[in-house]
Amino acid sequence: MQPWKNGIAALAAAFLTAAVSAPAMAQEPINIAALYNVSSGGLASLDGPSLNGVKLKAKMINDAGGLLDGRMIVINAIDTKDDTREAATAAQRSVAISGLTAGIGHSDTTFALASAPLFQSAGIPFVTSGATSPDLPAMVGSEMFLVPFGDDVQAYAMAEYAYNTLGLRNVALWTDNAMDYTTGLSRYFKERFEALGGTFAIEDVYMTSDQDFSALVARLQATDGVDGVFASSGPDTAGIIVKQIREAGLDLPIMAGDGFDTDLVTTVPGPTLATNVYYTTHAYVGLETGPANEFRSAYEAEYGNPPENAFAALGYDAMGLVADAITRAGSSDPADVTAALAATSGYANAVTGTIAYVDGSRVPSKPVAIMHVVDGAVSLETTVTPAS
Amino acid sequence: MIGLSPLIKTALAIMLCAGLIYAATRTLDLYTLSIIGFVGINVMLAVSLNITNGFIGLFSLGHPAFMTLGGYLTAILVMAPARKAVMLSSLPDALAATQWGFFPALLAGGLFAAAAAVVIGYPVLRLRGHYLAVATLGLIFIVQSLAVNLSGLTRGALGLSGLPALTSLWWVYLFVGLALFVSWRLKHSSLGRAMLAIRENELAAACLGIRVARIRVLAFALGAFFAGIGGGLWIHLVTLISPHSFTFLMAFQLVVMVVLGGTGSITGAALIAVALTVSTELLRPVEEAVGLFGASQMIIAVLVLLVLIFRPTGLFGTAEPDFLPKLARVTGPTRPKPKL
Numbered sequence: 001m002q003p004w005k006n007g008i009a010a011l012a013a014a015f016l017t018a019a020v021s022a023p024a025m026a027q028e029p030i031n032i033a034a035l036y037n038v039s040s041g042g043l044a045s046l047d048g049p050s051l052n053g054v055k056l057k058a059k060m061i062n063d064a065g066g067l068l069d070g071r072m073i074v075i076n077a078i079d080t081k082d083d084t085r086e087a088a089t090a091a092q093r094s095v096a097i098s099g100l101t102a103g104i105g106h107s108d109t110t111f112a113l114a115s116a117p118l119f120q121s122a123g124i125p126f127v128t129s130g131a132t133s134p135d136l137p138a139m140v141g142s143e144m145f146l147v148p149f150g151d152d153v154q155a156y157a158m159a160e161y162a163y164n165t166l167g168l169r170n171v172a173l174w175t176d177n178a179m180d181y182t183t184g185l186s187r188y189f190k191e192r193f194e195a196l197g198g199t200f201a202i203e204d205v206y207m208t209s210d211q212d213f214s215a216l217v218a219r220l221q222a223t224d225g226v227d228g229v230f231a232s233s234g235p236d237t238a239g240i241i242v243k244q245i246r247e248a249g250l251d252l253p254i255m256a257g258d259g260f261d262t263d264l265v266t267t268v269p270g271p272t273l274a275t276n277v278y279y280t281t282h283a284y285v286g287l288e289t290g291p292a293n294e295f296r297s298a299y300e301a302e303y304g305n306p307p308e309n310a311f312a313a314l315g316y317d318a319m320g321l322v323a324d325a326i327t328r329a330g331s332s333d334p335a336d337v338t339a340a341l342a343a344t345s346g347y348a349n350a351v352t353g354t355i356a357y358v359d360g361s362r363v364p365s366k367p368v369a370i371m372h373v374v375d376g377a378v379s380l381e382t383t384v385t386p387a388s
Numbered sequence: 389m390i391g392l393s394p395l396i397k398t399a400l401a402i403m404l405c406a407g408l409i410y411a412a413t414r415t416l417d418l419y420t421l422s423i424i425g426f427v428g429i430n431v432m433l434a435v436s437l438n439i440t441n442g443f444i445g446l447f448s449l450g451h452p453a454f455m456t457l458g459g460y461l462t463a464i465l466v467m468a469p470a471r472k473a474v475m476l477s478s479l480p481d482a483l484a485a486t487q488w489g490f491f492p493a494l495l496a497g498g499l500f501a502a503a504a505a506v507v508i509g510y511p512v513l514r515l516r517g518h519y520l521a522v523a524t525l526g527l528i529f530i531v532q533s534l535a536v537n538l539s540g541l542t543r544g545a546l547g548l549s550g551l552p553a554l555t556s557l558w559w560v561y562l563f564v565g566l567a568l569f570v571s572w573r574l575k576h577s578s579l580g581r582a583m584l585a586i587r588e589n590e591l592a593a594a595c596l597g598i599r600v601a602r603i604r605v606l607a608f609a610l611g612a613f614f615a616g617i618g619g620g621l622w623i624h625l626v627t628l629i630s631p632h633s634f635t636f637l638m639a640f641q642l643v644v645m646v647v648l649g650g651t652g653s654i655t656g657a658a659l660i661a662v663a664l665t666v667s668t669e670l671l672r673p674v675e676e677a678v679g680l681f682g683a684s685q686m687i688i689a690v691l692v693l694l695v696l697i698f699r700p701t702g703l704f705g706t707a708e709p710d711f712l713p714k715l716a717r718v719t720g721p722t723r724p725k726p727k728l
Binding site: 079084085088089092093095096110113114116117118121139140177178179180183207208 | 417419420546549627628633
């Protein structure tokens with residue numbers, strides 16, 4: 001061919017290649033890290049469903065075409081093996097992933113405290129699906145966001161329910177001294193219960209690794225006039241506490257926070273002993289809203305069983321919130337996503353209740369569900385919306 | 389190269405290491421850098437345990453206890469006073485109000501661990517063999533219990549998280565160099581020979597006028613000093629400390645490094661420390677992929693069994709292998725046969 005035709009052919013080839021590759025370049029995935037204890041510990045009963053919820057929402061978004069003009073979400077799930085050192089190492093590995101947009105994870109405050117500071121120093125937002133301490137944003141920094149309500153809200157709700165509805169006046173307080181979550185929960189419960197006029201007959205402490213509560217049960221039996229027990233406990237000791245209190249012949253109501261929202265609370269004691277237990281959790285069961293029904297049927301279709309507990313819904317909401325923030329920010333740059341998250345004024349597609357961060361707070365105000373366990377069956381007793 | 393004086397060789401080695409560290413910090417990502425940091429800290433811990441277990445023959449499992457002691461003091465000294473007021477309520481005013489730099493805090497942690505070793509050493513080091521091992525194992529649990537129950541000072545079982553990530557490769561390898569230097573000079577000095585003599589036959593050594601009790605406590609305290617510094621470096625690399633950060637498992641890993649490398653061989657301990665740390669990290673993605681968590685620990689345990697059966701003195705015994713003359717012997721001229 002003549003030289004000038006060669007030139008035009010080359011230019012045309014170059015333009016065609018660029019035109020084809022432009023959408024290909026825009027298909028670069030959005031990387032999200034998911035840190036959960038899936039392989040060991042009682043927290044696995046909360047984190048497993050949470051991770052399932054995260055992956056389900058990501059899959060649903062990808063099937064609908066992805067975010068930001070067709071970019072697919074890639075979930076980098078890292079198992080933190082119920083060890084805070086593994087959580088810190090996992091966070092280091094996550095922030096080393098190139099192009100990481102955000103981190104999601106953890107159902108417990110102590111683990112969130114281990115992972116989130118590394119995201120904070122890397123300037124990447126960390127959205128916890130299940131850690132509930134309202135002090136987390138202050139302790140970690142501006143990149144920390146909570147999807148669930150704070151422990152103050154759920155403890156106040158349970159204190160008011162215990163005093164006003166159950167009519168309890170003189171309760172025992174058992175606190176797990178090895179978890180940030182339980183020490184905070186006890187503090188808030190005590191604050192509200194005493195403000196209402198209740199008293200504490202006995203206050204006892206234990207460690208997460210304890211399996212034998214006979215000393216605490218003996219002290220409880222020896223104390224007169226106790227009409228209820230508030231067991232501030234995580235999932236590891238939830239079932240054991242119920243079992244050992246009931247085995248000692250004590251029928252008094254056992255109250256707890258969302259650490260009891262695990263199947264261990266019914267399977268460990270068995271159906272006869274798992275009774276007269278009340279616990280607060282994230283509002284999800286019994287909600288018949290559009291997003292809740294869509295979530296339930298999608299979860300059952302994907303995993304073959306209905307969502308195990310509210311934490312599956314929380315994981316689903318965490319992923320949904322991050323995706324919503326990416327869409328509002330219009331980019332997957334971590335700084336833009338953090339700003340969009342901080343400006344969340346009403347993410348209404350959340351299954352567990354609308355998420356809004358008002359007045360610079362990064363803890364949402366959401367309804368609290370109170371669950372009742374009767375003869376091994378868990379049912380929703382009521383949903384309360386916090387006043388203060 | 390072989391004829392150069394040891395001083396020049398050491399200076400060249402230091403410059404080479406400094407160059408490598410500089411290149412690493414410029415090119416590698418944070419996670420790989422932290423692995424290299426862990427390798428360095430493990431080398432320092434193995435070399436310091438070699439002083440206690442190798443040179444003087446004490447079977448001490450107490451290194452994690454000293455790491456915990458040194459680590460907590462370093463963390464408390466380095467933490468900002470505002471944070472201390474929130475997290476640690478019963479600190480004495482002297483500690484609560486100050487904030488030290490990283491280097492002095494590390495040294496303070498090391499000295500605290502060494503002081504604890506001296507206090508504990510005099511009664512405990514009267515024991516021999518298995519009894520000493522069990523006593524130092526008990527030390528781990530005592531320190532853990534103190535850390536859990538003195539929650540005003542240590543935040544109890546919750547531990548201290550979000551520590552500033554102050555450990556850089558420069559700090560780690562500075563202390564690795566210090567530990568190697570101290571260890572090497574000690575071994576090739578009369579004090580070191582006294583230690584080896586105590587290990588071989590305590591009664592004979594005492595008959596020769598060696599002050600056995602003092603030297604044993606000195607070795608114990610020296611090992612504890614570097615363990616305390618190792619603890620301080622470790623927790624500022626991981627950014628958290630809890631009473632269960634350093635357990636019997638760590639004691640076992642360090643003892644394995646010393647046993648496999650040869651009790652008394654500094655080079656052996658250092659090489660095995662590098663090999664074991666690197667292989668544990670390399671096996672981690674394999675563990676996750678296959679789902680066989682704990683595979684690296686199983687492999688280490690099997691290796692220990694094999695070494696103890698076929699080569700009980702370890703890789704190098706007590707010797708310090710000198711690689712350069714061996715290389716010259718292989719490549720150089722053959723020696724003339726002796727005339728009869």
